[in-house]
Amino acid sequence: MKKVKIGIIKEGKVPVDKRVPLTPKKCVEAMQVFPDAQVVVQPSAVRCFTDQEYAELNIPLQQDLNDCDVLMGVKEVPIDQLIPSKTYFFFSHTIKKQPHNAKLLRAILDKHITLIDYELLTNSEGQRVVAFGRYAGIVGAYNGILTYGKKWGLFDLKPAYLCHEMEDMQEEYFKVQLPPIKIAITGGGRVAGGAMEVLNKMGIRKVSVFDYLYKQFSEPVYAQLHSGDYNNRPDVEVWDSPDFYANPHLYQSTFRKFTRVTDLLLACAYWHPSAPKLFTEEDMRQPDFKIDTIADITCDVNGSIPTTKKATTIIEPAFDFNPTTGEMEQAYSRKENITVMAVDNLPCELPRNASRDFGRNIIDYVFPQFFNEDEGGMLARATIAHAGKLTEKYSYLQEYADSAIINKEKETKV
Template identity: 25%
Template sequence: MTELHLWLRHETRRTERRTPIVPADAGRLTGSGVTVTVEDSPQRVFPVEEYEAAGCRVAAPVSWASAPADTVILGLKELPEQPYALTHRHIFFGHAYKSQPGAAGLLRRFTAGGGTLLDLEYLVDDHGRRLAAFGFWAGYLGAALAVLQHRGRLTAPLVPTGKEELDQVLRPAAGDADLRALVIGALGRSGRGARVALRAAGVEPTCWDLAETRALDRPALLAHDVLVNAVLATTPVPPFLRERDLDDPGRRLRTVCDVTCDVGSPLNVLPVYDHVTDWAEPVRRLRKEPRLDLIAIDNLPSLLPRESSADFSAALTPQLLDFHTGGAWGRCRERFLTAIRETAVMEGESRGD
């Protein structure tokens, strides 16, 4: 078997503190014969010295472009704009297969360099279930922020914390009014995380999943104070919220957290906003009267970087140890090749080829 060389890159997004591999699991990889190079990163929640102690090599930030050709570049969020041509195999969340903004441009970069995207969202088992995901913590943070906003206790800018500290401010306090919360996608990872957070906040949520959304009861949805959307749609479905719903005079709904953040995609089930929010300005007011606030942060788990990284790393490491065996990684590659072909066809049609 060809030796695997993983290169853990620095995340260029300033609010990204997570890592796909924590130092303890990096030690598992190096102990199994995998070469691991880790870029120094001032924001990663684990210092590079812990990786070095686990047997990893250390490199300068954003030096992966000069790595040997057979190196596998590992990260989480978007790549920097340069180099344009991507020559390596890259593992990260590409958000490139559902017509998201910038998707075609990213795929063109891989075409230009002959590289490959192994998208972590499509690292799935034989039944299509994701093998490594941040969903639980995304749902947990999304519901927690929604409750804090609704209760007037959300402060900006947001800063990373630990679960114990978050739960302290999340617990109900004297004077907190009862609130009705709805979780859509309640049976998935994100939905489960949202339910756990709501219960920590003293709220027993209404839980909807496929059965309840096939024939959506819109008045019932609008009769809740807080909505947490944890649905990851794979095929187009009727939207859960429409512009005219926001102007419904009987709307009780005041706070929406879109954990999924499929903004710009034809699969978006909340097409009532056109850009995500962020740590600096986590809340966007969609309506003044009656008030309706939106939270749509696309890297929620980074607010609990240690907990979310440890869970993700524990799931991803066994897959990396089996990197050369095909299976899930082979499915990732096939999904990438399909996307490349589809993009080429669409661009050819637009040119009239």
């Protein structure tokens, strides 16, 4: 069995991301479980786990990673830091032809790099095996409660990013004293699961969708809403999830019934651009529209939530949306506004915890593939480019990658 040398790269993207694919203890575990794996770490001053924490567990610190077989990071690698002819794992954000990363994909092809995207790593059932979704939900729900409390002057929570670990953040839960409001959580995946973890630990009770819509409570409650609860297909009487995901454009939103009873919305559901928006700006101007605080945890700008006009930052996580004018205003400026939290990198607020979860998945699902000849094809399915050429599955990205050449030529002429 061949040996595999894995290098944990220094994150170079700005703004800085403090997460790591493998924590110091996970590096040790990986090499114990897989004796033919060697893990080295490129020194970094910005990681949530310090160089010293790796060195104390005898993980080699190595600036030059040219002798590594596999390089693992978290976010996109700056073009000038890419090492030619290597195999990289990171979130590339290219499969939807994101305009800002066309140059990155072009550089990957030009440098004969093999790119394996974490987002595309799935099991035989098509389910993702490595993701930060749970922590997006955890931090997003916490931020949603923080935002609601701040809007109404109920309590003042310490921001998650100022907490060293999640345990510190959980100490803040005891400050939460909510009136009998109703909180809606959309979605059924990792993100929604993380959000429900927070509400459950805060002592907020989950109720059925029917009770949520039609009963009054003397305490704060929440309901989990699945796609079938707020979408329907006019020409079909029975809900069919596979059909909804295959033909989202044939459906219409029925979310208005929830806007009449919901105070705080935690949006955790994946949204397809062809699917209907939850509600419209016109809906928000109706007298019975009750939602006054929204945590758009999935943060699709101009997506399912019309108020998400921009992504916000960890330092300044909220803004107000004026439903009358349709304009954004300073956060907490008017009670009549809808206050929106739309941070697009939520797991970065608890980087140590999020990295531990992520590393667990890397060891359980990715490392075995290095030594079993990719049995089941997990790595193959997630490979966007192999040795500088797009794989068949992702050949549709060729024009997108080539657009970077055209734009560069235009810039040169100018």
